[in-house]
Amino acid sequence: MKEKLEKQIFKHTIIFFIYIFTIELIIRFNLSSNFFNYATLRIAISSLILALIVSLILNIGGSLFKKITASIIGVFLIIYAWVETNLYFYLGLFMGLGNAEQGTKVIDYIREYIIASKLGTYLIIIPFILLLLYYWYLEPKLTLKKLEKTTIFYFKPVSYKRKVLVYISIIIFLILSSITYYGTLKAKFMQNKMQTTKNISLFIYPENSNLAVSQLGIFTYGLSDLISCIFNLSDLDLYEYELTSTKHQTQVSDYSRNIDDTLWENIIEKENNNTHNKLSNYFINQEITPKNDYTGIFEGKNLIFILMESVGEIAINETFFPNIYKLYNEGFAFTNNYSPRNSCATGNNELTSMTSLYTINNTCTANTYMYNNYFQSIFNQFNNIGYHTSSYHNYPEFYYSRKIIHPKLGSSAFYNATDLGIKWSALYEEWPSDVELIEKSLPYFINEDQFMVYMTTVTSHQPYGVSSEYGNKYLSELEEYDYRLPLKRYISKVMELDKAIGELIKLLKKSGKLDDTVIVLTGDHYPYGLSSKYINQILEYDVEINNEVDRTPLIIYNHSQEPEKIDKYTSVIDILPTILNLFNVNYDPRFYFGDDIFSDYDDRVVFADGSWQDSSGFYNAPKAKFISAFDDETDTYSDEKLIEINYEISTKKKMSSLAIKNYYFSYLEMALEKAKAAQAEEE
Secondary structure, three states: OOOOHHHHHHHHHHHHHHHHHHHHHHHHHHHOOOOOOOHHHHHHHHHHHHHHHHHHHHHOOHHHHHHHHHHHHHHHHHHHHHHHHHHHHOOOOOOHHHHHHHHHHOOOOOOHHHHHHHHHHHHHHHHHHHHHHHHHHHHHHHHHHHHHOOOOOOOOOOOOOHHHHHHHHHHHHHHHHHHEEEEHOHHHHHHOOOOOHHHHHHOOOOOOOHHHHOOOOOOOOHHHHHHHOOOOOOHHHHHOOOOOOOOOOOOOOOOOOOOOOHHHHHHHHHHHHHHHOOOOOOOOHHOOOOOOOOOOOOOOOOOEEEEEEEOOOHOOOOOOHHHHHHHHHOOOEEEEEOOOOOHHHHHHHHHHHOOOOOOOOOOHHHOOOOOOOOOOOHHHHOOOOEEEEEEEEEEOOOOEEEHHHHHHHHOOOOEEEHHHHOOOOOOOOOOOOOOHHHHHHHHHHOOOOOOOEEEOOOOOOOOOOOOOOOHHHHHHHHOOOOOHHHHHHHHHHHHHHHHHHHHHHHHHHHHHHOOEEEEEEEEEOOOOOOOOOHHHHOOOOOOOHHHHHHHOOEEEEEEEOEEEEEEEEEEHHHHHHHHHOOOOOOOOOHOOOOOOOOOOOOOOOOOOOEEEEOOOOEEOOOHHHHEEOOOOOOOOOOOHHHHHHHHHHHHHHHHHHHHHHHHHHHHHHHHHHHHHHHHHHHO
């Protein structure tokens, strides 16, 4: 028996609508999103549109084609949804096509990735099994019964004219559904006024993947991400932004930074490129934060900045890590510091620490824009005052192209494991020793009159669930502790890092450079591959609450300074302007999205998806919900204040993205140099 075409399309549409929408609901359940809101309705409409498209594809061929195609589409959808959702639980963000290069490296840590996956995400297997049962068992049975009941009848094949009418009707329905869906993206009553990015902008350019999945669903996010990558689309909000602030006027005092904007203003006046002018007008109108009592306390000293691999607040432990603990207690210790997760955390947070820029969520910014120049970077700022700059890492160029990135950032020389003669293994579980990094690096800079050094360590890198040289090295010292083995292996690796910090102190003292050297320590991100339940065994707070897992140490130490604890909320983006102020480097604060921590400002940590944390509480951007830090909620924010904060944060992130994508700082540096040369000729 041949069913009528419209009945077949209707049947397959209903089946795949139920299948797709059920997966979406399961994902929302695992993300703890609200089930019944306007976003759910929007996702239901998009599920219907996708189901109708699938139904049309299925009706191209015969019975066997339908079975095979339905199965392939079904398995692709659950694999995509499961992988993306658990990347979120693992990395804190949905990956997207722009980060596919980094995403493929999940194969290296597949064991840890699967362990970190949420049990609830496996529920999507149930609708998949039901889908297979229907197409491979139930539908053939139903078709056979109909044939048995109707063998005495003769069925005419569907006419060409009827087919055309059916497909025209379907196309009209698709257009109407799409218009309805577009309406859900634009209609005011379906927008959340707290939301950091408009839904239409999320649909066209879903750079904020967490918010996009929350508002559009996992599958529409995936399609939007694919299309935006193929056609190189941009965020609409970037171009809708209009400068509303006027140039800050501050009272001149002994702490004022005197910056002459004459050349810059002339460049803006003559520039015809709208994007460059938009960025110039944005930056020139930012506040020039003044100096303060901490300005220049380290002026003329050397600097060693160490980005510690996978080091969270577990490292602040006197028993296991005495050297890190010593620096924490004898230097500036920042008690509310965070290194926000993103889909390329080490590379992007490394770039942020060197430039104080927000990186772009849907790409590994460090690699994608490796040829970008930043005249305001940490290397260039110290180059300008005569320091010898260099950078070091004890692994080769497998993940990040530091051989290109660091010199473009101004490092006079970058040395990796091969350059330093450090033995390394291609086995994922084996990482070189940070002690060796210190020993092999020091001869390259220790005899310089003034040096600025950037090091990225690697020993404490995951995995922790398998045996490894440094994961096992100090296990005998941890026998008395009732910790799970992965946590012990992590501690063992960080103990090797701590030995490296001790070796650095010893060698600086031996060379007579300890008093004249400032050491900055911070973590690139929390230890991926170590589950929250293991981390909670050793920390006093629950890392599963809000984004507390992203807490990392931040220590600024000099042997001759007075120790101090700073309780402001800080993150990796604030480190560079703070260092420049402490060293009294002549810098322009307007080019940095972070703040000098010792200045007077509203301290607030911003996460990759637009969420933020301060002393009053935590704002969850995907849920557009503020969670007060106080039980009585007496010191919470009004809706108007939340909207104001969200707009400011969203604008900063968008301007940073626009500057990076358009190589703005390279442009401005060249423009200023030309303007200076022209001015010199006139004089």
